[in-house]
Amino acid sequence: MALAHTILKATTKPSRLIRLVGNATQSFVSGKKAPTLPYRLQIENGNICNLRCTMCALNVMKRKKGMMNLEKFKEVFDTIKPAYVNLTGYSEMVLNKDIFDIIKYVKSKNAYVKIDSNATLTTEEKANSIINSGIDLISISIDGATKETYEKIRIPAKFEVVIENLKKLVRIRNEKKSKTQIHIAFVCQLSNFHELPLIIKLADQLGVDQLNSPFVTEYDIKMNEKYKLDKADFEKLKNIYNEALEVCKKVKVKTNIESVGYYLKKIESGEIFKMDDAHCYLPWYSAYITWEGDVLPCCYYYDGQVNFGNVFQKPFKEIWHSEEYQKFREQLAKEKTGICATCGYRDDYLQEKFSKVAKFIPITRLLSKRKSF
Numbered sequence: 174m175a176l177a178h179t180i181l182k183a184t185t186k187p188s189r190l191i192r193l194v195g196n197a198t199q200s201f202v203s204g205k206k207a208p209t210l211p212y213r214l215q216i217e218n219g220n221i222c223n224l225r226c227t228m229c230a231l232n233v234m235k236r237k238k239g240m241m242n243l244e245k246f247k248e249v250f251d252t253i254k255p256a257y258v259n260l261t262g263y264s265e266m267v268l269n270k271d272i273f274d275i276i277k278y279v280k281s282k283n284a285y286v287k288i289d290s291n292a293t294l295t296t297e298e299k300a301n302s303i304i305n306s307g308i309d310l311i312s313i314s315i316d317g318a319t320k321e322t323y324e325k326i327r328i329p330a331k332f333e334v335v336i337e338n339l340k341k342l343v344r345i346r347n348e349k350k351s352k353t354q355i356h357i358a359f360v361c362q363l364s365n366f367h368e369l370p371l372i373i374k375l376a377d378q379l380g381v382d383q384l385n386s387p388f389v390t391e392y393d394i395k396m397n398e399k400y401k402l403d404k405a406d407f408e409k410l411k412n413i414y415n416e417a418l419e420v421c422k423k424v425k426v427k428t429n430i431e432s433v434g435y436y437l438k439k440i441e442s443g444e445i446f447k448m449d450d451a452h453c454y455l456p457w458y459s460a461y462i463t464w465e466g467d468v469l470p471c472c473y474y475y476d477g478q479v480n481f482g483n484v485f486q487k488p489f490k491e492i493w494h495s496e497e498y499q500k501f502r503e504q505l506a507k508e509k510t511g512i513c514a515t516c517g518y519r520d521d522y523l524q525e526k527f528s529k530v531a532k533f534i535p536i537t538r539l540l541s542k543r544k545s546f
Contacts, residue, residue: 304349
């Protein structure tokens, strides 16, 4: 099941309807303007981490290190009032001393909240704090189904510690009868792709709700080139993926590995550098805000390669409607360039919905700046 479907279902409330309809309309049209404020925000909880994962942008990030505090978070949130907040940044969540107060604040405003964690520091106390915070979704990053593979990627984490911590989190969630969703994120790359079927089985055994598997993205980081799947033998990749699809049919855990299938098709067709059919609507309904307040298109612009302004220096509404933001949207609707051209993000859920609208009411195609649906 698509993660977007889970979140949309949880955030569709009467009080958010105008924002939701407005964002959906402006995403479909994909014009340079976005009249309504974003429905979704990714607010970086920080960029300090206890790990140095081989493919992470933190390895080359040059901007200042720090964490978003509660007061600054409130200032940002209260200005925009999003329905959904993703608190994932380039950090481990529990290193932010204000993180649980931030989550509770979001929930007090009836918004949906998600965060990612590496689970290396999830003690019994921290696990209880995570569940007690009322968080809607926590995604645990596990890029290996065996100790050997995992520890070569997530340095210097210990596989057995992370697995025990995840078991602990699931147990406490179940004991408290909490509605918190617990997912596993497995970033497919050259060194771990062979374990895709295994990680699905492991996710099922651990009792998590879903396994999501994106593929490793280059960004503009040349060192990531060597981790990409196109460096492997394609027939082996295809066989492993087909095996994973068969495993998906036999387990109870929900799985979302479609983006990997999409990437393999790109490799097979020789169009690995042509991702225009991977539609992105983020700049029309979402923004990424760093712990310092800089507004970026999304997390792929990890070092502020495109920076629209700072929310602590200029009103967000002014930034959202700025000429720079409009030009960025206009370009993206036409063609993916720069970092966007190598991006693994795909708004398939929205694309599917928009395709149905365009097919059912063909005249609506005239409203959009997109070439096709």
